[in-house]
Amino acid sequence: MAHELFNKKNKTIDIKIGDPIPAKAFTSTYINDQTQIKLLKKHVYSLSKGKGNIFITEKNVIHPIDRKLIKRELSDSQILGRTKDDKKIILTEFENSPNVLKEIARLREITFRKVGEGTGKKRDIDDFDKYYKHLVVWDEEGLEIVGSYRIGIGKDIFLSKGTEGFYTSTLFNFSSRFEDEVIKDSIELGRSFVQKKYWNSNALNYLWQGIGAFISNNDWVKHLFGGVSISNNYSESAKNMIVYYFQKWFGDIDDFAESKNKFILSNKTADDLSKIFISDNYKEDYRILKNLLKPTGYTVPVLYKHYSELCNDNGVKFLDFGVDPDFENCVDGLILVDVHKIKDEKRERFINSLSA
Known part of the structure; x- marks a missing residue:
């Protein structure tokens, strides 16, 4: 190493720095560590040649x-x-x-x-x-x-x-x-x-x-609408349970909207979940959902929880669920809120609470 250092005296050394590789790029269960190291080396050497990246990168x-x-x-x-x-x-x-x-x-x-x-x-x-x-x-x-x-x-x-x-x-x-x-x-x-x-x-x-x-x-x-997401960091089973619960209790019967890239629950998955979420009360089913997620380290996304508690009956609807490839394949739910059905205590907390 010392020889390599000193034999570059009075020479110009060009350095090219690539874009950061996110840690999640190395979490694949399909490629062993040795292969990933070889791919990383190939990725680094390709920088000087202007070739395409091996790993997905992010901009600073x-x-x-x-x-x-x-x-x-x-x-x-x-x-x-x-x-x-x-x-x-x-x-x-x-x-x-x-x-x-x-x-x-x-x-x-x-x-x-x-x-x-x-x-x-x-x-x-x-x-x-x-x-x-x-x-x-x-x-x-x-x-x-x-x-x-x-x-x-x-x-x-x-x-x-x-x-x-x-x-x-x-x-x-x-x-x-x-x-x-x-x-x-x-x-x-x-x-x-x-x-x-x-x-x-x-x-x-x-x-x-x-x-x-x-x-x-x-x-x-009179209405609020917009997308609320579930990170792709959630396991497939966690996403399935969350989507099933919100479709069951807050689903859209009016067919107001449809995802362009639908998140699909298979018939078998939906059938299996129907035997788990068996309550006729959304609060009891929510307790089941929380208890199933807890051992896995996941929780119900905060905005999903917030919207589900915001209104009286039929005031909140999840119109459909889709996958967004432009945001790391997160799951987007499209919510619709009827402002006139916001609960009195929520109205007091959020609408009548600010000082001028």
């Missing part, structure tokens, strides 16, 4: 955006309210806050990668971000975006772009009834995240208080 996430720029843009945005611990809940959009959107896109990608999702790109941003509104929880003291929700204004998007203007239309086909009865008096919710340092806080509640404030200020909103 962009650097943080200057916090002073973020603060300046948010100070010119609409404040929906403040939380009890003085976080600001703000509504903004790309046109007025381009740097805020860059930081949201950066934090999205980091957060989603931690749960086995993410785009694998430098940031998670798309064309929908340019005309959707963005709900932001802002930590004034720490100068941090705590979390965010993306909000699509149904009547405006439908009028200007049709159903193709909605993000969920890339994943689901809408029926004509859905277009006639739901879209124009709805908002589409999605791309929600809370950055990791705030996971053990009230951040998700704050985001929902922001949604509640938006609904309170816009009494034309």
